[in-house]
Structure formats: C-alpha cells, structure tokens
Amino acid sequence: MLDIKKYVKVQSLEEAYELCQNRKNIIIGGMLWLKMQNRSVDTAIDLCDLNLNHIEDKGDEIHIGAMVTLRQLESNPILHQYTHGAMKESVHNIVGVQFRNLATVGGSLFGRYGFSDVLTMFMALDAYVELYHGGIVSIQEFATMRPTPDVLVRVIIKKSPLRVVYMSQRNTKTDFPVLTCAVSQIETTYTCTIGARPLKAVTFKDENHFLDSSLSDESIQAFANDIAKKLVLGSNLRGSADYRRRIAKVLIKRALTALREENHHAY
Ligand SMILES: Cc1cc2nc3c(=O)[nH]c(=O)nc-3n(C[C@H](O)[C@H](O)[C@H](O)COP(=O)(O)OP(=O)(O)OC[C@H]3O[C@@H](n4cnc5c(N)ncnc54)[C@H](O)[C@@H]3O)c2cc1C
Known part of the structure; x- marks a missing residue:
C-alpha cells in the first residue's frame, strides 16, 4: 500500500522541484502507477494548480x-x-x-x-x-x-511535414502491449520506433536507405527485415523474444503500407 503523510498542492515549479529533491517526497500525476506500490511517502507533491493541463x-x-x-x-x-x-x-x-x-x-x-x-x-x-x-x-x-x-x-x-502511423500488438484488447510500433516520415526522413520490447522504446533511422526511392512492397519488406534483425528484444509472460521479432516484421510492414496509403490520399 502507498502511505502518504502529507499532501501539498504546490504553487510554483520551483516549490515542486525543491520538494522533490528529498527522496522521501514524490510528485504525483494520476497516481495510477504509484498507488500499486508498497512505499511510504513523506510529501505527495501535486502539480494540479500549475495550469499544466492544456x-x-x-x-x-x-x-x-x-x-x-x-x-x-x-x-x-x-x-x-x-x-x-x-x-x-x-x-x-x-x-x-x-x-x-x-x-x-x-x-x-x-x-x-x-x-x-x-x-x-x-x-x-x-x-x-x-x-x-x-x-x-x-x-x-x-x-x-x-x-x-x-x-x-x-x-x-x-511541427514539421509529418506522416505517422501507430500500431500495437496485444494479447487481449486492454492488456499491456506485446510490442508497439510507430513509423513516421518527418520531411523526407523515415524512422521506425519499437517499444514494449519489453524494454524502453528505441528509434531506428533508415540507415541503409531502403526507403529512399519509393515505398514499394520490396523496399518495405527489406526495411522491416533490417530493423527486425537489429532489434534487441526480451521475453516475458506476454511473449518470447522470437515471437516479438516475428511480430515486429509484420507491424513495421503493415505500418509502412498504411503510411504509403496515407501519402496516396494526400496527393
Ligand atoms: C494496470 C495498468 C495498466 C497500464 N497499461 C498501460 C498500457 O497498456 N500502455 C501504456 O503505455 N501505459 C500503461 N500503463 C501506464 C499508465 O498509462 C500511466 O503511464 C501510469 O499509470 C502513470 O501515469 P500517472 O499519471 O498515473 O502517474 P503516477 O502513477 O502518478 O506517477 C508515475 C511516476 O511518474 C512520476 N511523475 C508523475 N508526474 C511527474 C512530473 N510531472 N514530473 C516528474 N515526475 C512525475 C511520479 O513521481 C511517479 O514516479 C498502465 C498502468 C496501469 C496501472
């Protein structure tokens, strides 16, 4: 259980920063993650008066x-x-x-x-x-x-000229993701971000220039294979590293194909 001794609605960022330097104090957001922890907190620091909800x-x-x-x-x-x-x-x-x-x-x-x-x-x-x-x-x-x-x-x-497509794979609809995948085209640069590996998300650029000339089925497949090969993946109860690698190829391919469709509709 989370045990909080004191609750403070801070009136400035400086006050929040000063308070959170003490490791026994904690900034609270929605408290959905925090409330699952077993810990004792001296001061819960609430930012709700600082107009940061816009x-x-x-x-x-x-x-x-x-x-x-x-x-x-x-x-x-x-x-x-x-x-x-x-x-x-x-x-x-x-x-x-x-x-x-x-x-x-x-x-x-x-x-x-x-x-x-x-x-x-x-x-x-x-x-x-x-x-x-x-x-x-x-x-x-x-x-x-x-x-x-x-x-x-x-x-x-x-802001910049942007196309982005987001996809995730989940074992059941509202569970934690097995893998997350977002592909984006910012100006002329393509990137692919993979998260829930189950490690922190990581972004890859198209270093081998597979997508430079066109988003063809072949170049998309080559890019997906390249990223899937480079990815560091782990296993947990939601899926093995091998399963995630297979899913990564599929999600990258689907996301880039969707991005290509978006581009067609835009021009
Ligand atoms: C059951 C469950 C399922 C979830 N499923 C998913 C999922 O499928 N996908 C997904 O992406 N996320 C998922 N999450 C995570 C969730 O979306 C939130 O990210 C998480 O609850 C933290 O948000 P919060 O506002 O409740 O933060 P809190 O629990 O209040 O705080 C979390 C941490 O952030 C710190 N913190 C909060 N605000 C600030 C700030 N402004 N500055 C500095 N530090 C700060 C706190 O001190 C604390 O360490 C899940 C969480 C739970 C509990």
Missing part, C-alpha cells in the same frame, strides 16, 4: 502540459489533425476511459516504462521534454537519461 497550438510547436491526461491526448483535435489519428490510436487501448481520464502525460513519460505506448508515440514524433531543472531535451535523450529528481513540465512537438 494542449496548446503555439504556431510552430504544440505544447502538452505534464498534467494533460491520456484521454485529452486521445480526443484533442489539434493532435488528431497533426498526427492523422495516430495519437488516438496510441492510447485508446490503455485500460479504459476512466483510467485514461486520470493517467497523465508526466506520469506516463517520467517512469520511461518498458511497455509504454505513450513513450513510443512521442519518440516517433521526435518530441522534446521540458524539465524544470534539466531544460529542454529530446525525448530520445530523455529516454536513455538516468532518472534524477526533476519536474517534467511539458512535452513539446516541433
């Missing part, structure tokens, strides 16, 4: 506050339009609506969970994370950083 179109950037819920990600028109529905696809299988009404972006990213749909999606968007003390870092760097006590303030998406 998704804002800033022209060249989209800003997503740390207290934005997964349900907001799912239903927000700015994100829906920018990602052509991929953001919704990335979160809509996470447990249920009531759950997604509580789970926050900050709580979903700060833990850098090895099963995370949310981390996979933001990595595919080449997003940035703003930390109160650590400043603005790319999400790729953030995913590999050693966690130090800091406040995740917001996620920043730098």
Whole structure:
C-alpha cells in the first residue's frame, strides 16, 4: 500500500522541484502507477494548480502540459489533425476511459516504462521534454537519461511535414502491449520506433536507405527485415523474444503500407 503523510498542492515549479529533491517526497500525476506500490511517502507533491493541463497550438510547436491526461491526448483535435489519428490510436487501448481520464502525460513519460505506448508515440514524433531543472531535451535523450529528481513540465512537438502511423500488438484488447510500433516520415526522413520490447522504446533511422526511392512492397519488406534483425528484444509472460521479432516484421510492414496509403490520399 502507498502511505502518504502529507499532501501539498504546490504553487510554483520551483516549490515542486525543491520538494522533490528529498527522496522521501514524490510528485504525483494520476497516481495510477504509484498507488500499486508498497512505499511510504513523506510529501505527495501535486502539480494540479500549475495550469499544466492544456494542449496548446503555439504556431510552430504544440505544447502538452505534464498534467494533460491520456484521454485529452486521445480526443484533442489539434493532435488528431497533426498526427492523422495516430495519437488516438496510441492510447485508446490503455485500460479504459476512466483510467485514461486520470493517467497523465508526466506520469506516463517520467517512469520511461518498458511497455509504454505513450513513450513510443512521442519518440516517433521526435518530441522534446521540458524539465524544470534539466531544460529542454529530446525525448530520445530523455529516454536513455538516468532518472534524477526533476519536474517534467511539458512535452513539446516541433511541427514539421509529418506522416505517422501507430500500431500495437496485444494479447487481449486492454492488456499491456506485446510490442508497439510507430513509423513516421518527418520531411523526407523515415524512422521506425519499437517499444514494449519489453524494454524502453528505441528509434531506428533508415540507415541503409531502403526507403529512399519509393515505398514499394520490396523496399518495405527489406526495411522491416533490417530493423527486425537489429532489434534487441526480451521475453516475458506476454511473449518470447522470437515471437516479438516475428511480430515486429509484420507491424513495421503493415505500418509502412498504411503510411504509403496515407501519402496516396494526400496527393
Ligand atoms: C494496470 C495498468 C495498466 C497500464 N497499461 C498501460 C498500457 O497498456 N500502455 C501504456 O503505455 N501505459 C500503461 N500503463 C501506464 C499508465 O498509462 C500511466 O503511464 C501510469 O499509470 C502513470 O501515469 P500517472 O499519471 O498515473 O502517474 P503516477 O502513477 O502518478 O506517477 C508515475 C511516476 O511518474 C512520476 N511523475 C508523475 N508526474 C511527474 C512530473 N510531472 N514530473 C516528474 N515526475 C512525475 C511520479 O513521481 C511517479 O514516479 C498502465 C498502468 C496501469 C496501472
């Protein structure tokens, strides 16, 4: 059980940062992950008064506050339009609506969970994370950083010509994913992000230039085989590494084929 001695609604990011330097204190998001832990907390730090529950179109950037819920990600028109529905696809299988009404972006990213749909999606968007003390870092760097006590303030998406497709494989609809896959084309660069390996998500560029000339069936297959060969995968109760490798090939191929279809409809 989670035992909390004191609860503070902080009035500034500075106050939150100072408080979270004490390892016995903890920042709370929706508390859905935290409440499953067996630990004693001196002070629970709530960011709910800091106006971080908005998704804002800033022209060249989209800003997503740390207290934005997964349900907001799912239903927000700015994100829906920018990602052509991929953001919704990335979160809509996470447990249920009531759950997604509580789970926050900050709580979903700060833990850098090895099963995370949310981390996979933001990595595919080449997003940035703003930390109160650590400043603005790319999400790729953030995913590999050693966690130090800091406040995740917001996620920043730098807008660019984008196509992105998100897919996941689950044994049952609302379970943790067996594998997550997002392919994106930002300007002319293709990337493929694979998560729930069951390790943290990782992004691959098309280093061997399979997709340079066209998204043909052959080039898509070659790219999928190449990534599946490079992937470091593990086994857990949801699937073996070998099963995940087979699934990876299928998801990458399906996602790139869907991306090709999107491109056809766009032009
Ligand atoms: C049963 C269950 C099933 C799930 N299934 C999936 C799934 O299929 N796919 C998926 O992607 N996710 C899944 N999740 C994870 C879930 O979506 C959330 O990511 C998770 O609950 C954390 O979000 P939260 O807002 O509840 O964070 P909390 O539990 O409140 O916090 C989690 C951690 O983040 C820290 N934290 C929170 N906010 C901040 C901040 N602003 N700055 C710094 N640190 C912060 C907390 O201190 C804590 O260490 C699942 C979780 C549960 C419990």
